[in-house]
Amino acid sequence: MRAAWIAPGRRRAFASALLCALTGSSCTVLGPDFQQPRVPWLDAPGGSAPATPSQSAPAQWWQVFHDPVLDGIVADAQQSNPNVRVAALRVLESRAQLGIAGSTLYPQFQQVTANALKSGEVAADADDTDLESYGVGFDMAWELDFWGKFRRGIEAADAAYFASIAQYDDVQVLVAAQAADLYAVIRTVELRLRIAHENAALQQRSLEITERLFRSGNESELDVQQARSLYLGTIATIPALELTLRQAQNALNTLLGRPPGTLAEMASGREIIPEAPLDVVVDLPAELLRRRPDVRAAEMQLAAQSALIGVSQAQLYPSIALVGSLGLAATSLAWSSQTLDWIVGPSLAWNVFDHGRLRNDVLVQDARFQQLHEVYQDTVLRAARELDDATVAFVKNKAQVSILEQAVQAARRSLDIATIQYQEGLVDFERVLDSQRSLFSQQERLVTTRGSVAQSLVAVYRAAGGGWETGRARALLDEATRTEMQGRSQWKGLLDAPLPPPAEVSPASVKNRR
Numbered sequence: 001m002r003a004a005w006i007a008p009g010r011r012r013a014f015a016s017a018l019l020c021a022l023t024g025s026s027c028t029v030l031g032p033d034f035q036q037p038r039v040p041w042l043d044a045p046g047g048s049a050p051a052t053p054s055q056s057a058p059a060q061w062w063q064v065f066h067d068p069v070l071d072g073i074v075a076d077a078q079q080s081n082p083n084v085r086v087a088a089l090r091v092l093e094s095r096a097q098l099g100i101a102g103s104t105l106y107p108q109f110q111q112v113t114a115n116a117l118k119s120g121e122v123a124a125d126a127d128d129t130d131l132e133s134y135g136v137g138f139d140m141a142w143e144l145d146f147w148g149k150f151r152r153g154i155e156a157a158d159a160a161y162f163a164s165i166a167q168y169d170d171v172q173v174l175v176a177a178q179a180a181d182l183y184a185v186i187r188t189v190e191l192r193l194r195i196a197h198e199n200a201a202l203q204q205r206s207l208e209i210t211e212r213l214f215r216s217g218n219e220s221e222l223d224v225q226q227a228r229s230l231y232l233g234t235i236a237t238i239p240a241l242e243l244t245l246r247q248a249q250n251a252l253n254t255l256l257g258r259p260p261g262t263l264a265e266m267a268s269g270r271e272i273i274p275e276a277p278l279d280v281v282v283d284l285p286a287e288l289l290r291r292r293p294d295v296r297a298a299e300m301q302l303a304a305q306s307a308l309i310g311v312s313q314a315q316l317y318p319s320i321a322l323v324g325s326l327g328l329a330a331t332s333l334a335w336s337s338q339t340l341d342w343i344v345g346p347s348l349a350w351n352v353f354d355h356g357r358l359r360n361d362v363l364v365q366d367a368r369f370q371q372l373h374e375v376y377q378d379t380v381l382r383a384a385r386e387l388d389d390a391t392v393a394f395v396k397n398k399a400q401v402s403i404l405e406q407a408v409q410a411a412r413r414s415l416d417i418a419t420i421q422y423q424e425g426l427v428d429f430e431r432v433l434d435s436q437r438s439l440f441s442q443q444e445r446l447v448t449t450r451g452s453v454a455q456s457l458v459a460v461y462r463a464a465g466g467g468w469e470t471g472r473a474r475a476l477l478d479e480a481t482r483t484e485m486q487g488r489s490q491w492k493g494l495l496d497a498p499l500p501p502p503a504e505v506s507p508a509s510v511k512n513r514r
Contacts, residue, residue, distance in 0.1 A: 029148030030317075031310020034159075034303045037373055039380050042289070059469035061461040062180050065274035065454070069265055070183050073256070077179040078172050078471060079478075080257040087168040088476040094157075094164035095494050101157035104150040107142040137327035141347070144321065149314035156307035163300035165499060169468035170293035175255065177462035181455050182252040183266075183274070188451030189245040190271045195447060196238050199440040203231040206436065210429060223429040230433055234440060273450045276457055278398050289383045292465030298376040305369045312362045318350035383463065390459035397453040404446040411439040469502045 058064070062074045078084060114136045145151055207227040213219035250260040289295060324344035351358065415435035421427040461467065475496075477485070482495050 028146070029151060029310065030313040031148070031152055032306055034155075034306040036299065037302065037376055039377065042380065042384075058461070058466055061466045062176065062458075064276045064457075065180075067269065067272075067274045069269050070180060070274060072265060073183055073252070073263075074176050074179045074467075077175045077256050078467075079474065081171075081175045081255055082257055083171050084168075084175055084471075085477075085481075087164075087171040091161075091164045091168050091476060091499070092491075092494060094161040095497070098154070098157045098161045099494075101150075101154045104153060105145060107140050111139045113137045113139075133329070135327065135329040137325060139325045140323065142322040143319050146320050147314035147317050149311050152307040152310035152314070156304040156311070159300045159304035159307065162500075163297045163304065166293045166297035166300055168293075168499075169471065170297060170465075172468040172471040173293055173462060173465055176467040177458050178255055179252065180274075180458045182248055182255065184451055184454035184458065185248045186245065186252065186266065187269075187271065187273045188447060188454075189241055189248060191273060191447045191450075192444065193238065193241045193245065194271050195440070195443045196234060196241060199436070199443070200231065200234045200238070203227065203234055203436055206432060207231050219429070226430070226433055230437060273447070274454050275450070276454075278395065288464060289380055289387065292383050292463075293468055295376070295379050295383055295465070298372070298379045302369065302372045302376050305365065305372050309362065309365045309369060312358070312365045315351070315358045315361065316355060318348050321347040321349070323347045383465075386463035387460065390456055390463045393456035394453060394460055397449055397456050400449050401446070401453060404442065404449055407442045408439070408446050411435065411442045415439050472499045472502050 060071075062070055115134070143150075207224070210219055210223045210227045214221060214224045249262055249266075252263065253260055290299075322344070323346075325342065327339075327341045329339045329341075415432070415438075418427060418431045418435040422429060422432045475482075476499070477495060485491055486495060
């Protein structure tokens with residue numbers, strides 16, 4: 001039996017390094033500790049207080065429209081949309097990557113070898129003799145996390161995991177907004193089609209009147225052709241609207257993961273554009289921009305890159321490893337003995353002559369960190385712009401609706417007066433045509449603007465980053481996908497582990513979690 005000898009002083013140093021690596025509390029951890037990036041214009045004195053979940057956009061903001069059909073469509077989209085399913089699988093991928101990073105704290109190299117040999121020998125004074133020998137060995141190498149390289153790697157993987165969750169949340173927000181937006185488009189086009197048919201019927205009656213008067217010699221052909229031109233022009237808008245409606249329906253079906261066609265559930269509530277009061281956009285604090293999933297994803301990516309700086313810095317220093325081997329050998333000879341060999345001791349490796357490359361790799365990681373810092377600042381700035389644009393659009397479109405409602409009333413009254421005056425011979429038919437044309441135009445503008453109000457409110461909640469919280473309570477995978485993946489690979493509890501609650505949305509919470 002043999003053992004590697006270690007000098008007493010080295011033993012103490014090695015034990016200290018081993019204890020340091022195992023406890024992970026007293027060793028040097030190289031690289032910067034991540035801090036949430038400041039946004040000067042958002043962090044300025046007098047700015048809004050940090051947002052809490054109760055101050056953020058409503059978790060199910062689409063319910064402000066009080067439309068059960070819309071509620072069902074959004075819920076279906078957030079579970080069935082292909083992009084949501086892909087984002088969920090990326091969360092599972094990040095969980096597995098986090099497990100890989102965590103495994104670095106344990107021995108990185110383990111190898112078991114075994115052999116059995118049989119040979120024949122011819123002795124001068126004996127018959128042929130068979131010789132059998134057996135051996136088994138175990139080798140291990142464990143690099144100690146003396147400089148925090150592995151802990152920084154785990155930190156990076158942890159932040160990347162939370163970034164994947166934020167991206168999953170972002171898809172939830174996007175899908176909810178797209179579903180609500182397409183729903184508003186469909187309802188708007190349905191109402192525009194009804195108005196087009198109503199005006200076409202009105203103009204057709206006028207055309208029939210002018211044709212009858214022309215045949216009796218009481219009107220000129222000019223009135224007939226003008227009436228026909230207006231009527232046919234209105235009729236021509238109907239196929240274009242029907243095309244727009246079908247395209248919007250197909251787009252919504254694709255969003256829901258369905259084949260093209262009409263949506264049976266939308267038979268209820270036809271031609272009713274969803275509406276909400278003006279005060280729903282009041283008291284949305286600017287600080288909630290930090291809770292937007294895309295902003296959180298940018299922040300987590302920044303945190304992950306910060307940890308990678310520490311990983312690259314650790315490469316500049318020697319790696320200290322515990323290496324050992326254990327072997328057992330035996331033969332079939334009766335007089336032979338079994339041999340047990342073991343060796344254990346520290347190993348130091350230091351890439352001294354490649355510091356130029358390693359130092360520049362640190363600079364590469366630092367430059368990437370600064371790039372992501374600028375990306376984060378730009379993401380917050382664009383989020384603020386989107387929120388402000390959408391809020392102003394909602395308020396202005398809402399104000400325009402009341403004006404257009406009065407314009408429609410005036411156009412309808414104008415048509416009534418022009419029709420009466422034409423019948424009494426006080427005005428020519430051109431005044432009636434102008435009134436019909438004006439009524440159709442004002443009704444079109446009113447309906448389109450009402451649709452824009454609904455779409456701009458959807459844009460407000462999308463810009464505020466609302467609608468992702470409910471996704472945290474749902475399972476990442478449907479039962480069929482889960483069963484298929486579980487049967488293909490040993491996922492164990494990774495497929496069933498719930499997502500963290502909505503309160504854990506920042507790198508600070510990630511740090512506390514660790």
